[in-house]
Amino acid sequence: MYSIQQQELFSFQQLLEIKPDDRYAPILEHLDFSSVLQRLGKQSRLGPPQTLNFPAMLYSLLIAKIERMDFVKDIVRRLKRSVEFRMQCRFTGSDATPSEASYSRLIRALNEHQLLEMVQDGLVLDAISEGFLPGIHLAFDSSAVEAWNAVFPDAAAKRRASRQKKKALLPQLEQLSVPIEEDVKEEPAPPPKPQKYGRGRPKKEEAIRRAEERKAYEATLTTFEKPVADMLPYTYEELMEELPRAPERCSKKNAKGFLTSWYGYKANVIVDADSQYVLTGFLSSANINDQRGGVVLLKAIEKKFPMLRIKHIMSDKGYDAHPLYKLIYSLGAFPIIDFIHHTEPPEGFNKDFHPICEKGKAYVYDSYDSTYKTLKFTRPKECSNCPLADNGCQKVYKIKVDQDIRKNTVPARGSEGFKHLYKKRTAVERVFAYLKEYFGLHRTRHRGTRAEVDFQLSTLAYTVCKFALDKWNQQLEQVVAAA
Known part of the structure; x- marks a missing residue:
C-alpha cells in the first residue's frame, strides 16, 4: 500500500498566526457602553444569571447598519454561519447566539430608556x-x-382594518338580543374646528x-x-x-x-x-x-x-x-x-431689504455694530459720479436689527x-x-x-x-x- 505525503501549504506556526480580519476594531473602540450596560444588566443579585452578551449584541446592530443588513434575522443567520463575524461583534466561544426575540427585547429596552x-x-x-x-x-x-x-396606501390600510373589524363583530352581534347602541360606547367627539x-x-x-x-x-x-x-x-x-x-x-x-x-x-x-x-x-x-x-x-x-x-x-x-x-x-x-416673500418689499428697499437711492441703486452692506445692534449700509460705487451725491443722496444708512429680526440678519441678506x-x-x-x-x-x-x-x-x-x-x-x- 502506497503512502503519499502531500506537501503542506501552510506550516503549523503560520496557521496559528492567521487571524480573522477585525476591520471594525478601530471603529468600535471609541464607543462607551458603560451607561447602557448599567441599565440593561441585572438590577439585583437574585434571579437567574445573565446569559446574553449585551455589548456584542449592540456591536452587531451597529455593524449591521454599516454592512446594510435590514433585518434582525439576517444578523442571527450571519452569527450562526460566520465565525469571523462573531469575533468582529465581540462574541466569545461560550456565548450562545441570541435569538430574534432577544434582539427585539433589547431594541425595546433601548427605546424605553x-x-x-x-x-x-x-x-x-x-x-x-x-x-x-x-x-x-x-x-x-x-x-x-x-x-x-x-x-x-394609508387609505387602503384603513379600509382593510375597517372590514376586518366588521367581520369580527358581526357574529357576536347576531347572538345578542339587546340593541347594538346599548353595548357599544361611543367616545365623545372632539369639538369641531371653528368656522x-x-x-x-x-x-x-x-x-x-x-x-x-x-x-x-x-x-x-x-x-x-x-x-x-x-x-x-x-x-x-x-x-x-x-x-x-x-x-x-x-x-x-x-x-x-x-x-x-x-x-x-x-x-x-x-x-x-x-x-x-x-x-x-x-x-x-x-x-x-x-x-x-x-x-x-x-x-x-x-x-x-x-x-x-x-x-x-x-x-x-x-x-x-x-x-x-x-x-x-x-x-x-x-x-x-x-x-419667504409673502408681500412686496417696503418702499425704498429692494428684495434683500437694502436701502435704495433715488436713482434706484441699492446700498451696499458694510458692517455690523454689536454695541448698538445696527447694520451699516454705504452708497455703491456707481453713485460716486451721481449729480445727487452731494445734495439729495444719503451716504450711510443704519438699521436696527430689532426692527424686524426676519428681514435684518447678520450679515445682511444679499451680501x-x-x-x-x-x-x-x-x-x-x-x-x-x-x-x-x-x-x-x-x-x-x-x-x-x-x-x-x-x-x-x-x-x-x-x-x-x-x-x-x-x-x-x-x-x-x-x-x-x-x-
Missing part, C-alpha cells in the same frame, strides 16, 4: 474635546424616511359665543398642533414626550418645486456645518411641520451642549418663522435662513457674507445623503416609537465612523510632524 441617545451625546462631547467639532456654524433640516409598509366668519363686527353675545368656541377648540389641541410660538415655553423633555412618532402620510414640495408624497417618518437633524458631525436628531411622524421640528432641535442644543459658542445657524426657507429667529437669538447666535454662510447649509444635505446611502436610513422596518432606535443606530454608526477617521488622521499628522 433612550440609551443610544446617551451614547451619541457622549461621542459628540468627545469630538468637541478633541477639537474635531468646532460648533461655530450649525445647520439643521429634515428629510423623508419611508416606512417598510409604505407600499400599502371662518365673514367680515363685520359681531354683537356682544355672538362675540362671547365665538370666543368660547375658540377656547374649547384650542383646549383639545396637542402641543404639536398649537402655533409654533406657543411651543417656546416648553422644555426639551416635554416636547419629546408629546412628539408624534407614528407613521403618517405627508406631501411637500422638493427643491425643484415638484410635489412629492411618502408614507412614514421625518428625520430631523442638526449638524456642524464645518465638520459634518451630527450633534443631535430625532425621528417624528411625517406630517409634523418643519418649523415645529426645528424648535425641538434648538431646544436640544440648548440643553445638551451649552458649552458651544455658536455664531451662525443656517436653514432653508421652510424654517422661516419668527419664533425660530427668536429662539436662535436666545442661543447667542445669528440666524441665516432664506426669506457676500450671507451667501457664503448660506452655502454651508448644504452640509446637512450631504449628511442625509451619507445616512441614506451607506447607513440604511432611506427606509426603516420598525414601527411607532421603536423606529427611533433604527434612526439612532444609523446616526451613531455614522458618527463613530467619522470620529474614528478623524482620530486616525490626527495620529497620521502627529507621525508626520514627529518625522
Whole structure:
C-alpha cells in the first residue's frame, strides 16, 4: 500500500498566526457602553444569571447598519454561519447566539430608556474635546424616511382594518338580543374646528359665543398642533414626550418645486456645518411641520451642549418663522435662513431689504455694530459720479436689527457674507445623503416609537465612523510632524 505525503501549504506556526480580519476594531473602540450596560444588566443579585452578551449584541446592530443588513434575522443567520463575524461583534466561544426575540427585547429596552441617545451625546462631547467639532456654524433640516409598509396606501390600510373589524363583530352581534347602541360606547367627539366668519363686527353675545368656541377648540389641541410660538415655553423633555412618532402620510414640495408624497417618518437633524458631525436628531411622524421640528432641535442644543459658542445657524426657507429667529437669538447666535416673500418689499428697499437711492441703486452692506445692534449700509460705487451725491443722496444708512429680526440678519441678506454662510447649509444635505446611502436610513422596518432606535443606530454608526477617521488622521499628522 502506497503512502503519499502531500506537501503542506501552510506550516503549523503560520496557521496559528492567521487571524480573522477585525476591520471594525478601530471603529468600535471609541464607543462607551458603560451607561447602557448599567441599565440593561441585572438590577439585583437574585434571579437567574445573565446569559446574553449585551455589548456584542449592540456591536452587531451597529455593524449591521454599516454592512446594510435590514433585518434582525439576517444578523442571527450571519452569527450562526460566520465565525469571523462573531469575533468582529465581540462574541466569545461560550456565548450562545441570541435569538430574534432577544434582539427585539433589547431594541425595546433601548427605546424605553433612550440609551443610544446617551451614547451619541457622549461621542459628540468627545469630538468637541478633541477639537474635531468646532460648533461655530450649525445647520439643521429634515428629510423623508419611508416606512417598510409604505407600499400599502394609508387609505387602503384603513379600509382593510375597517372590514376586518366588521367581520369580527358581526357574529357576536347576531347572538345578542339587546340593541347594538346599548353595548357599544361611543367616545365623545372632539369639538369641531371653528368656522371662518365673514367680515363685520359681531354683537356682544355672538362675540362671547365665538370666543368660547375658540377656547374649547384650542383646549383639545396637542402641543404639536398649537402655533409654533406657543411651543417656546416648553422644555426639551416635554416636547419629546408629546412628539408624534407614528407613521403618517405627508406631501411637500422638493427643491425643484415638484410635489412629492411618502408614507412614514421625518428625520430631523442638526449638524456642524464645518465638520459634518451630527450633534443631535430625532425621528417624528411625517406630517409634523418643519418649523415645529426645528424648535425641538434648538431646544436640544440648548440643553445638551451649552458649552458651544455658536455664531451662525443656517436653514432653508421652510424654517422661516419668527419664533425660530427668536429662539436662535436666545442661543447667542445669528440666524441665516432664506426669506419667504409673502408681500412686496417696503418702499425704498429692494428684495434683500437694502436701502435704495433715488436713482434706484441699492446700498451696499458694510458692517455690523454689536454695541448698538445696527447694520451699516454705504452708497455703491456707481453713485460716486451721481449729480445727487452731494445734495439729495444719503451716504450711510443704519438699521436696527430689532426692527424686524426676519428681514435684518447678520450679515445682511444679499451680501457676500450671507451667501457664503448660506452655502454651508448644504452640509446637512450631504449628511442625509451619507445616512441614506451607506447607513440604511432611506427606509426603516420598525414601527411607532421603536423606529427611533433604527434612526439612532444609523446616526451613531455614522458618527463613530467619522470620529474614528478623524482620530486616525490626527495620529497620521502627529507621525508626520514627529518625522
